[in-house]
Amino acid sequence: GQQVMQIPQYQHVQEGEDFTTYCNSSTTLSNIQWYKQRPGGHPVFLIQLVKSGEVKKQKRLTFQFGEAKKNSSLHITATQTTDVGTYFCAGGPNAGGTSYGKLTFGQGTILTVHP
Amino acid sequence: DSGVTQTPKHLITATGQRVTLRCSPRSGDLSVYWYQQSLDQGLQFLIQYYNGEERAKGNILERFSAQQFPDLHSELNLSSLELGDSALYFCASSATLAFPGRTYEQYFGPGTRLTVT
Numbered sequence: 001g002q003q004v005m006q007i008p009q010y011q012h013v014q015e016g017e018d019f020t021t022y023c024n025s026s027t028t029l030s031n032i033q034w035y036k037q038r039p040g041g042h043p044v045f046l047i048q049l050v051k052s053g054e055v056k057k058q059k060r061l062t063f064q065f066g067e068a069k070k071n072s073s074l075h076i077t078a079t080q081t082t083d084v085g086t087y088f089c090a091g092g093p094n095a096g097g098t099s100y101g102k103l104t105f106g107q108g109t110i111l112t113v114h115p
Numbered sequence: 116d117s118g119v120t121q122t123p124k125h126l127i128t129a130t131g132q133r134v135t136l137r138c139s140p141r142s143g144d145l146s147v148y149w150y151q152q153s154l155d156q157g158l159q160f161l162i163q164y165y166n167g168e169e170r171a172k173g174n175i176l177e178r179f180s181a182q183q184f185p186d187l188h189s190e191l192n193l194s195s196l197e198l199g200d201s202a203l204y205f206c207a208s209s210a211t212l213a214f215p216g217r218t219y220e221q222y223f224g225p226g227t228r229l230t231v232t
Contacts, residue, residue, distance in 0.1 A: 031218055033221075043221075089158075092218035093218070102171040107157040
């Protein structure tokens with residue numbers, strides 16, 4: 001079945017440093033979503049990418065979807081302590097699948113920001 | 116606040132027991148998803164319902180079952196509980212049924228933390 005791998009598993013940065021997490025799928029994805037889970041909280045939707053090569057920005061966050069629609073990245077510029085949490089990518093099934101709406105989540109990257 | 120509610124917040128029970136977790140989706144959302152989150156397994160998709168019908172199944176154990184009721188709330192039943200079932204169980208909802216090649220953002224509830232002793 002579809003597998004989504006995410007690296008790194010952990011990332012410790014000093015406040016102000018940049019951060020990037022990468023997501024790779026074993027199969028072509030129809031789209032990819034990113035979620036953030038604060039410590040003790042629940043996953044919160046950040047963004048969805050649909051088109052090959054798509055790049056979207058949300059303030060200091062930049063999301064990319066690979067040309068082959070099998071990988072994605074999230075880059076945070078100048079991290080702040082409020083960025084602490086676990087970032088998950090989640091891949092949507094390709095058009096040939098029948099599992100409508102089923103997302104396959106990566107293992108997540110736990111980001112720690114030291115002030 | 117996502118608008119998705121889950122009860123109870125915490126549940127402590129013994130091995131071999133059966134529990135029911137409850138989820139109410141956001142107003143108007145027809146799709147409900149259940150996930151299990153444990154420390155070493157990340158977010159594992161269990162099952163999806165749309166307007167009362169099962170639509171997708173993940174790695175859900177045979178000891179687990181779910182259903183979605185006419186009022187759209189959903190229940191996840193876990194039976195013959197084992198220590199390894201201890202985890203955080205999330206329910207999520209989305210606005211509509213995705214079609215092939217398209218998924219919609221999911222709104223997660225606060226979760227139910229299950230501890231099996």
